[in-house]
Amino acid sequence: MNFIDEHLWAMLAAVLATAFGQLWLIRRYVNNIADPLVFFTLTSAFSLGLGSYATGSHAIYARILLYFFCFYLGFLLGNRRALPPVVPLKLESGGRHFKTIVVTSCLIFFLSNVIIWVQSGTILLSDDPSLQKSVAYEGGLGFIRRINWGLGVFALIAAIYWWLWERSLVSLICACVAMLTSFTGGGKSALLPLIFALGLYFLNPFQPARKGRHIPSRRLLVGALLLGAVPVAVVLLIEGDSPQAAIDALLVRLFFSGDILLYWGQPDLRAHFSYLGPIDYFRDSLGSVLGMLRMSDYATPIGNQFVQYSLPVGYDFSESLGPNLPFYVRGELYFGPWLAPIHAVFIGLIIGQIRALFVRYRGNSPLRYSLAAFAICLAGALPIEEGLAIGQVVDFLLVFGPIYALASLLQGTAARSRSITTYRANQKA
Secondary structure (H helix, E strand, O other): OHHHHHOHHHHHHHHHHHHHHHHHHHOOOOOOOOOHHHHHHHHHHHHHHHHHHHOOOHHHHHHHHHHHHHHHHHHHHHHOOOOOOOOOEOOOOOHHHHHHHHHHHHHHHHHHHHHHHHHHOOHHHOOOHHHHHHHOOOOOOHHHHHHHHHHHHHHHHHHHHHHHHHOOHHHHHHHHHHHHHHHOOOOOOOOHHHHHHHHHHHHOOEOOOOOOOOOOOOHHHHHHHHHHHHHHHHHHHHHOOOHHHHHHHHHHHHHHHHOHHHHHOOHHHHHHOOOOOHHHHHHHHOHHHHHHOOOOOOOOOHHHHHHHHHOOOOOOOOOOOOOOOOHHHHHHHHHHHHHHHHHHHHHHHHHHHHHHHHHOOOOOOHHHHHHHHHHHHHHOOOOOOHHHHHHHHHHHHHHHHHHHHHHHHHHHHHHHHHHHHHHHHHHHO
16 A cells, blocks of 8 residues: 555554553553453554554544543453462363363364365465455355354364363364364464463463473463464465565555544545444444344445445445444444543453453363453454454354253263262172
8 A cells, every 4th residue: 555655654653652552551461472462452553553644633543542541441440450470270170071062162163164165165275365265155154154253263262271281182183173274264363362372371371180291381472473473474475476565465454453444534434424323333233143133134334334435336345345343433433422432441341351250260160261261352352343242252152052061961971871880880789
């Protein structure tokens, strides 16, 4: 993009200033670079860097900065206390139940994506992975996308924790299956859940199940970061003509974390969409769920409507494409500039409380530990696109519920069988 070249140094200065400010605010709540909160601050800094040019108005940019401040205010209220001293947990409860759930989740995740591979080939190896990862799910295969961004993320996180806990061959196989399935999905951020899982692990670590094994060194994070960079490099190299083009595309992609501001900075667009209000907020935020339940038609995402409004009449543009609607635009769009700060505080408060549940977890269940970490990863979508976050929660629960019930049934059956066997043995004795 020409404007990035023209304003690069000014935008980079804004990136550095806003990154420093955000990292300073969260400094007492993180202890490693792989923490999802660190990722959010860095991508937000690039969004604000783009916004310093794209908004075209000092007043709008100042309001966006205010919304970020309110978001972190809510986050701090949700956490209240800084990180507690790191005391490794002892996960001992429900191991068999946990393993059954992880194995089943990995199998469903893998087998559902086999359908995509048969129908459309491997997305990562297509000519345009970024486009193909949207097109491949057309024709009634949208349920697989729902599995991927719900159960698939949980399967990857839980499998990694199982391996860290038990270090068994089966746990390693499950972790590899989940990683490879995620990797082939074509997304540049496909392995981010792996990185986040390890970042959260070092935030609240647990001891290995077997004696003699130790908590791994934080050098493991370096390997995870390098592994997570592989799909980014592959996609950019496939879509670019050279390594230099791939680097340029990466820089553009980082700035375009805030691509919604390219549209929000247009006065006529803001005026056109000024009719939206709180009722529309709830309708659009729950649109994915209501559409899935056939209670209403799927609505065109607001980000897509922004793009269509900016294009010439009659221009063909896929409804599956378009920028996300992050909290710093969503709040003002639906509630106006006076209530938008309250919306930002509320979003930060939810994320802070969910994070506090994981950081302060002192139980002994590997399943609850994994679910708490997974909840943080899901909550990470909340400030980026609330409708997506709500949809992911519902999609996960719809698939995870039967898996949990099946694992519980198998566990109960096995327990009764062991009780009967023990009773008969005692009778014979």
